[in-house]
Amino acid sequence: MSIFVYPGSFDPVTNGHLDIIDRASKLCDHLIVAVLTNSGKCPVFDREERLSLLQQVMGERENIEIRSFDGLLVHFMEEVGATTIVKGLRAMSDFEYEMQMALINKHLNPAVETLFMMADTQYSFLSSSAVRELARHGGPVEDFVPEGAVEAIRRKFKHKDAGQ
Ligand code: ADP
Numbered sequence: 001m002s003i004f005v006y007p008g009s010f011d012p013v014t015n016g017h018l019d020i021i022d023r024a025s026k027l028c029d030h031l032i033v034a035v036l037t038n039s040g041k042c043p044v045f046d047r048e049e050r051l052s053l054l055q056q057v058m059g060e061r062e063n064i065e066i067r068s069f070d071g072l073l074v075h076f077m078e079e080v081g082a083t084t085i086v087k088g089l090r091a092m093s094d095f096e097y098e099m100q101m102a103l104i105n106k107h108l109n110p111a112v113e114t115l116f117m118m119a120d121t122q123y124s125f126l127s128s129s130a131v132r133e134l135a136r137h138g139g140p141v142e143d144f145v146p147e148g149a150v151e152a153i154r155r156k157f158k159h160k161d162a163g164q
């Protein structure tokens with residue numbers, strides 16, 4: 001059975017992420033969407049919020065599982081018996097960092113492959129940070145994130161502003 005892992009911050013999930021999830025899930029028996037909780041970044045949405053947003057917009061999908069992980073990705077891969085890391089590439093600017101990560105992961109575990117998928121052209125400009133910036137200024141996040149996530153994102157930034 002082929003198990004792929006699609007890791008990321010998902011802070012918050014965007015239509016670009018969903019496109020990769022859809023396409024990757026057709027290439028394997030089981031896809032684990034893995035929410036990274038220990039990156040150097042300080043996320044706007046905490047672990048539970050990122051997980052539940054993903055869960056909400058994905059619904060129940062037979063071969064897709066949503067989990068969180070911390071520590072090294074290759075250790076998580078070993079723990080879940082996964083063979084392949086899925087990454088989305090938007091532009092050359094993604095490539096340099098992603099290549100470095102792929103080579104390090106290969107060094108740590110030569111059996112692990114990294115599969116790069118080109119972003120769909122309509123999402124190639126889209127990032128979670130752009131969505132956060134839009135939301136912070138009351139912009140139309142509904143153009144870029146799944147319907148089920150819009151309200152939670154708006155609410156988050158309303159509260160953030162109120163707290164400032
Ligand atoms: P971001 O870079 O937007 O903060 P993540 O760190 O959550 O997103 O990214 C997780 C994975 O999803 C990475 O492999 C990233 O390249 C990919 N990705 C992010 N946005 C898109 C998009 N719009 N289209 C395709 N892949 C994407």
